[in-house]
Amino acid sequence: MAQTVFAPWNDPDEKPLIQFRGVTKRFGDFTAIDNLTQDIYAREFFALLGPSGCGKTTMMRMLAGFERPTEGQILIAGQDMSRVPPNKRAVNMMFQSYALFPHLSVWDNIAFGLKREGRDKDKIAARVEEMLRLTRLSKFAKRKPHQISGGQRQRVALARSLAKAPKLLLLDEPLGALDKKLRQDTQFELMDIQEKTGTTFVIVTHDQEEAMTVASRVAVMDEGQIIQVATPDQIYEAPNSVYVADFIGDVNIITGRAAPQGDKVAIRFAEGQPEIIGTTTKTFEPGQEIHFAIRPEKVAIDTEEPEDTPNKLRGKVLDIAYLGNISTYHVELPTGLIVKAQTANTRRISRRQITWEDTVWISWTDTAGVLLDR
Amino acid sequence: MKRFTWFNATALTLGFAFLYVPMIILIVYSFNSSKLVTVWAGFSTRWYGELLQNEEFLDAAWVTLKVAVMSSTIATVLGTMAALVLVRAGRFAGRTLFSGMIYAPLVMPEVITGLSLLLLFIGIGLERGVLTIVLAHTTFSMCYVSVVVSSRLVTFDRSLEEAALDLGCSPFEAFRLVTLPIIAPAVISGWLLAFTLSLDDLVIASFTTGPSATTLPIKIFSAVRLGVSPEINALSTLMIAVVTVGVIIASLVTKQAAIRQARDERMAERPA
Numbered sequence: 251m252a253q254t255v256f257a258p259w260n261d262p263d264e265k266p267l268i269q270f271r272g273v274t275k276r277f278g279d280f281t282a283i284d285n286l287t288q289d290i291y292a293r294e295f296f297a298l299l300g301p302s303g304c305g306k307t308t309m310m311r312m313l314a315g316f317e318r319p320t321e322g323q324i325l326i327a328g329q330d331m332s333r334v335p336p337n338k339r340a341v342n343m344m345f346q347s348y349a350l351f352p353h354l355s356v357w358d359n360i361a362f363g364l365k366r367e368g369r370d371k372d373k374i375a376a377r378v379e380e381m382l383r384l385t386r387l388s389k390f391a392k393r394k395p396h397q398i399s400g401g402q403r404q405r406v407a408l409a410r411s412l413a414k415a416p417k418l419l420l421l422d423e424p425l426g427a428l429d430k431k432l433r434q435d436t437q438f439e440l441m442d443i444q445e446k447t448g449t450t451f452v453i454v455t456h457d458q459e460e461a462m463t464v465a466s467r468v469a470v471m472d473e474g475q476i477i478q479v480a481t482p483d484q485i486y487e488a489p490n491s492v493y494v495a496d497f498i499g500d501v502n503i504i505t506g507r508a509a510p511q512g513d514k515v516a517i518r519f520a521e522g523q524p525e526i527i528g529t530t531t532k533t534f535e536p537g538q539e540i541h542f543a544i545r546p547e548k549v550a551i552d553t554e555e556p557e558d559t560p561n562k563l564r565g566k567v568l569d570i571a572y573l574g575n576i577s578t579y580h581v582e583l584p585t586g587l588i589v590k591a592q593t594a595n596t597r598r599i600s601r602r603q604i605t606w607e608d609t610v611w612i613s614w615t616d617t618a619g620v621l622l623d624r
Numbered sequence: 625m626k627r628f629t630w631f632n633a634t635a636l637t638l639g640f641a642f643l644y645v646p647m648i649i650l651i652v653y654s655f656n657s658s659k660l661v662t663v664w665a666g667f668s669t670r671w672y673g674e675l676l677q678n679e680e681f682l683d684a685a686w687v688t689l690k691v692a693v694m695s696s697t698i699a700t701v702l703g704t705m706a707a708l709v710l711v712r713a714g715r716f717a718g719r720t721l722f723s724g725m726i727y728a729p730l731v732m733p734e735v736i737t738g739l740s741l742l743l744l745f746i747g748i749g750l751e752r753g754v755l756t757i758v759l760a761h762t763t764f765s766m767c768y769v770s771v772v773v774s775s776r777l778v779t780f781d782r783s784l785e786e787a788a789l790d791l792g793c794s795p796f797e798a799f800r801l802v803t804l805p806i807i808a809p810a811v812i813s814g815w816l817l818a819f820t821l822s823l824d825d826l827v828i829a830s831f832t833t834g835p836s837a838t839t840l841p842i843k844i845f846s847a848v849r850l851g852v853s854p855e856i857n858a859l860s861t862l863m864i865a866v867v868t869v870g871v872i873i874a875s876l877v878t879k880q881a882a883i884r885q886a887r888d889e890r891m892a893e894r895p896a
Contacts, residue, residue, distance in 0.1 A: 314786075315789075315790075337791075342790055343786075343787070347783050349781065349786065351788075362791050366792035366797070367792060414791070
């Protein structure tokens with residue numbers, strides 16, 4: 251079982267495909283990338299996630315060769331890329347706008363890169379047909395880009411960038427222009443294609459759900475730096491900072507003062523409220539500022555006072571957001587703090603008992619939340 | 625709202641009359657059988673026949689065509705290059721000066737352009753003829769091409785070129801295989817503009833021409849000084865016809881392209 255887990259980043263003998271070594275990129279006075287060091291391994295599906303302006307697109311454009319680092323080195327397969335122009339790199343990019351050539355048919359768009367390599371015609375035709383099949387576009391080969399739908403265009407862009415079998419495929423917000431349903435289907439299609447072709451994918455996105463779905467590792471970025479790199483479940487369950495916890499999914503952050511008690515830490519967050527007990531491997535000084543982060547789905551909500559739970563707080567239901575499969579309750583504590591609690595709607599709506607203005611108990615175990623110092 | 629009022633009708637009639645009456649008179653008199661231009665003596669195509677026998681006019685027409693094709697082609701190449709630099713190079717030292725210098729000939733009086741070119745050609749000892757007119761016409765029509773092409777380039781999606789580079793094109797291949805085919809309509813209309821400008825230029829051509837090369841406008845102008853002949857009327861009518869047919873073809877082609885585009889887009893919306 252252990253061998254089937256894909257985690258080259260934990261293997262010290264594995265050589266990274268891409269290495270950022272102290273890379274800084276400045277545009278005039280603006281620092282887009284700030285002394286960044288990161289390894290990416292072959293066959294990874296690596297997601298760069300962050301708000302706009304965090305430097306994720308700059309990182310990608312440096313990999314493609316459209317921008318040069320101001321300082322530091324980028325290595326691909328051990329080779330320093332700083333003097334290598336985009337057309338001499340075994341790297342292809344799928345553009346956010348797709349950048350399909352409007353004057354060429356779908357077939358010619360896909361064949362474009364192959365023709366530049368000067369391969370013979372039969373081989374090009376065979377490869378284009380293969381790509382058309384892979385992306386289910388065979389029917390549209392003769393059409394021009396403006397004669398097909400947005401989803402089909404997106405697949406043409408993907409086929410074109412994969413046609414040359416690059417070592418590394420860069421995807422710049424590839425699904426941004428698609429509606430939600432199509433986006434979800436395409437995400438699975440992308441993963442499928444990545445697995446089939448064995449190509450290394452680096453995807454840039456601001457959509458955390460997308461990054462979580464497709465990626466083997468997610469890098470959360472802010473202001474030109476990578477804040478955390480981890481697998482999607484680690485990013486979600488064990489964020490290393492309030493920024494990451496808040497950026498990925500929904501979270502309650504309760505800030506207080508630490509009071510370590512053996513292997514546990516008690517958090518005093520308000521007068522007259524019980525302490526919150528959490529477990530952590532980190533050490534906190536007594537009185538140090540501490541942030542307690544807990545996901546709404548890990549907060550239980552009850553009308554009766556629960557027993558045998560280390561953390562329980564009394565509050566009043568302020569708001570209920572009914573989302574169909576789940577409901578989110580906004581519970582206001584006597585201090586004014588609002589804590590979100592989420593429950594799965596396993597019963598039909600008429601049978602549920604908690605409603606607005608009810609006094610309720612919220613509770614969680616001592617391992618449900620994460621203790622953060624920043 | 626009432627569209628038809630006497631005021632509107634009068635304004636329309638006067639406007640069209642102002643624009644077209646002179647041309648209509650010219651066309652009508654080109655079919656006059658009399659040698660006297662102002663006296664109507666019945667319908668005839670005799671002057672068209674004589675025109676085709678007139679070697680001088682035919683020579684001048686040939687020179688004009690040669691000059692127009694050569695100068696507009698060179699102007700298109702140079703103007704497109706200038707437009708690329710202006711739109712693409714971003715900020716560089718002297719950019720404002722460079723763009724100012726490209727657009728200056730647009731507002732420069734033709735007499736001055738002509739005179740300065742004449743002085744230049746004399747200065748460097750270039751014998752005046754077809755070559756000097758071509759050079760002169762290139763100089764002033766290049767800026768028109770660059771205006772037309774750069775307005776297209778401003779809306780050109782740079783990522784198309786980046787995609788071409790990414791797929792293995794050298795920068796020049798990217799331009800030839802992607803940028804140029806896409807901006808081709810603008811380049812062609814730039815060429816047509818330069819071509820027409822060269823075709824009917826009188827002032828600059830007369831400054832820079834020599835005895836060996838006489839263009840049609842110069843020929844007509846000098847012939848008219850000796851009196852308007854029915855042959856000139858016939859020649860001018862032919863020029864009007866050529867221009868009219870050209871404009872109609874150009875607009876039909878544009879309209880066809882628009883229709884095809886609309887139809888293609890409707891097709892794309894249909895579920896596959």
